[in-house]
Amino acid sequence: MKLKYLFSIAALILFISSCGNDAEPLDKDQSINGVVASHDAHSFSNTDEIRTKHLDLEIDVDFEKKTIYGVARHHMQRLKDTDTAIFDINGPEIQKVTLGKKGHEKETDFIIGTMQEFLGQPLSVKIDKNTEYINIYYKTTENAGALDWMDPELTEGKEHPYLYTQGQAILTRTWIPVQGTPANRITYSADVTVPSELLALMSASNPKVKNPEGKYHFEMKQPIPVYLIALAVGDLEYKSLGKNCGIYTEPSMVDKAAWEFEDLPKMIHAAENLYGPYQWEQYDVIVLPYSFPFGGMENPRLTFANPTLIAGDRSAVSVIAHELAHSWSGNLVTNASWNDFWLNEGFTVYFENRIMEELYGKEVADMLALIEFQELQTEMSELDEEDTHLKLELSKRNPDDGMTSIAYVKGAFLLKTLERDFGRQRFDAFLKKYFSDHAFQTLTTEQFKNYLNENLISQTDVNFNIDEWLYKSGLPKNCYAVSSPRFEKIQSLAHEFAGGKDIFKKPAKKKGKKQLPALTRDQYVPQEWQAFIRALPKKMDPKRLALIDEKLHFNNWGNAEVATEWYVLGINSNYTDIRPDIERFISKVGRRKFLLPIYTALNKNKESKAWGLEVYKKVRMNYHPVSTMTMDELLGYKP
Incomplete structure (x- = not known):
């Protein structure tokens, strides 16, 4: 960090107070002192006062130094009078911050607050009443938990290095300064420079072939939460599987991956028939190296997948159905905070199972559901009671603590129980309307509960205790029973x-x-x-x-x-x-x-x-x- 850009809290208060009498003071729980904002326990950002609406990234990927050099240009929307814009960081070295459009910038003061475990630090930027653009110049460090820099010997081809990111839940702030709450959706664009022999891809519009200069431009025109900003760089090849879908892998794996995921166009068709049109234009899958920590990650337009899905017998394709389903549940309609994580994953597991039933029959779908239910029962016996609630309380905890079978499988079995009690036809109509009414929005558990009561439960004489599912431990007695x-x-x-x-x-x-x-x-x-x-x-x-x-x-x-x-x-x-x-x-x-x-x-x-x-x-x-x-x-x- 360059010390000339750091200054005391007292100095910051002085410059805030000098910016004009029309500014409202910061709320206590959204101050510059590093106290987490009340609207999201996992973000310091003051998005209720000023928020990013579009992010324009300029990044240079340096494999030799294992560093990304970047400028994050935030186009801001002001909601209240304020003298400070607060961002989340956890690792990036901030070199300078400027205000104004590119080419017409002036440097401004900023302060980096106290480090908090797993959350990182607040980056508080001095702004004035006319500020519309905030440009943060930075470079990543070895503390960038989202980045996996891979030497050639760890790849399939053994010749070229590889880089990929994993942003969920709050790791995007480790490689980009952002307002890191899922409640704030943004559009983004990016200009990325990489070695000429490598292909760069993002969760955005993507190239199909390498650029000889190693320069790539990306656009994500649909608003997304920042945890879905993703980057992959490697020796990659593309193969189309249909009119709007295909796969990227290292060249030696292309044919195997194409065979394994051959049914992808059928999955998209089945999903659209269930719950409405796919709204992200293109759906591609990139098969990453084996170090990728998850089975899949639903980065929009470009699902990140682990090569363990290439089983050789198509027996693991339900994970692809799961990530595709996220294009509706999670990406289109998103949890407003990590306490509401089940809204992403419970809906997606249910939706995944419906896709598998459409393609491979109820017998296969039931076996998959039963495997997951067994895992739920095992994990429930090991969790504290409060962690078996669908609505979680993760304040002062890592949001990864909520990534259990409760959110995934208990959430899915709530929906299976609703389907059973209200009938599949009625419930499908409800879900299709739910995705349409809340497209490109974020939702809390309480907002979902109100919507469910108004649009399903209150319209019938079925007595359904939704509070028991959302706020009580364990599984309610009316839980849907699956057998095989x-x-x-x-x-x-x-x-x-x-x-x-x-x-x-x-x-x-x-x-x-x-x-x-x-x-x-x-x-x-x-x-x-x-x-x-x-x-x-x-x-x-x-x-x-x-x-x-x-x-x-x-x-x-x-x-x-x-x-x-x-x-x-x-x-x-x-x-x-x-x-x-x-x-x-x-x-x-x-x-x-x-x-x-x-x-x-x-x-x-x-x-x-x-x-x-x-x-x-x-x-x-x-x-x-x-x-x-x-x-x-x-x-x-x-x-």
Whole structure:
């Protein structure tokens, strides 16, 4: 930081008071002293007084120094008289701040407030009554938690470096100075310079081929919350899958990804038939490197996806259906704060399941829902009661604490219960109207509750206690119950195996009937094998697990969901023969959903913990900061 741009609180108060008598004083909870603004516990910004309406970015991506040099040009909308505009930062080095249009700028004073854990700092900028443009010159630092700078050896091609961002929930402020509340939607444009051999992409209009000068211009004309601003830079290739959709990957993965996501146009069609037109023009997917900490991220126009979705059998495409559904729930209609996160994810899990039902049938959709419901029940038993409410209270907590199965699956089962009680036809009409009425808006849980009462509950004689779902712990007694005969069959098979039966022996031929084959992996889909593993005892004789390995080869399956279930069972059973497979998996895959249960299982006893920690030290550099933060805390590791 350049000290000449820092000054005391007292000096700031003096310049504010000198700017004119027509200015209203800052509210106590929105002061320049670093107290979090009351409208959003996770942002310092004073968006109720002055807000960004358009952001114009100019950034230069320097892979050698692993630094982004940028100018964030904020076009502001004034809502009240104020002498200060407050932004959120958490890592960027602020070089200077100017007021005015590009080319007609004058430097102004600013102050950087006290650092607060996970929130960062308020950047308070002196403005005058005519201020319309605020330009923040900055560079990123090694503390930019949104950025994953990858050396060539960590990519598929091994020749070029790679960079991608992950902004949700509040990490965008680590690489761009922004007003970081989801309640404020903005449009943005960007001019990005990268090495000429690389392609740059953003959550905006995107190129299909590389620019020989490494210069790219982007436009996002629909207003979005800033956590959806995203950037990826790498040796990338594009392949179209339909009139308005396609995939980007490193060249060696293009054909595999195109085959895996072949049904994407059908998904878009199914989604539009359910809840109205897709309003973002283009829908593309970029398959990132394995370090990406999530299965997918719904950045508008460009879903970020983990390569674990390329299972080789299309068994993980429900994640793509989920990210597509976010184009309505989350991106089109957004939670106003992270306390209302279920409005993004509960709607999306429900919508995802409906897309899967439309494309692959109710039987498949029910199996997927049941897998998620089992995960919800497990996680609920481990959470504090207040964290099982849909409406959360995350003040003074990291908003990532709310990213549990409660928001995703309990939220989805609220909607499934509403569908059951009010009828699918009526409920679909309600949801379609909900997305239309609130398009490009943000919503609180209370606003949704009022809308639900006015547009659905009050129009029927159905007695539905929505408060119990929103504000009470656990699951209400009226929760929709999902079942799967196929799961019941595979679970019975697991119980037979646990009881000592040789389930791999070829069944005896019955007179007059066709000879049944011996049990093989291909007889069941991956979700059924997940149910099989979950139905086995939590600890088993390693010799019995070795038999499963011999017959079913879970240790080398492309479906990472099944592999993770298998590795956890093996760790709990002290089946050390699979440690090489586990090490290969966690050395390559950085997806937090898979790392967390594996490292948690390893952490349960002294010997496996020591082995897991040694592996972690070797492979930690392969993970995104989102994952390392979680694993460091779990393992008690201090880098």
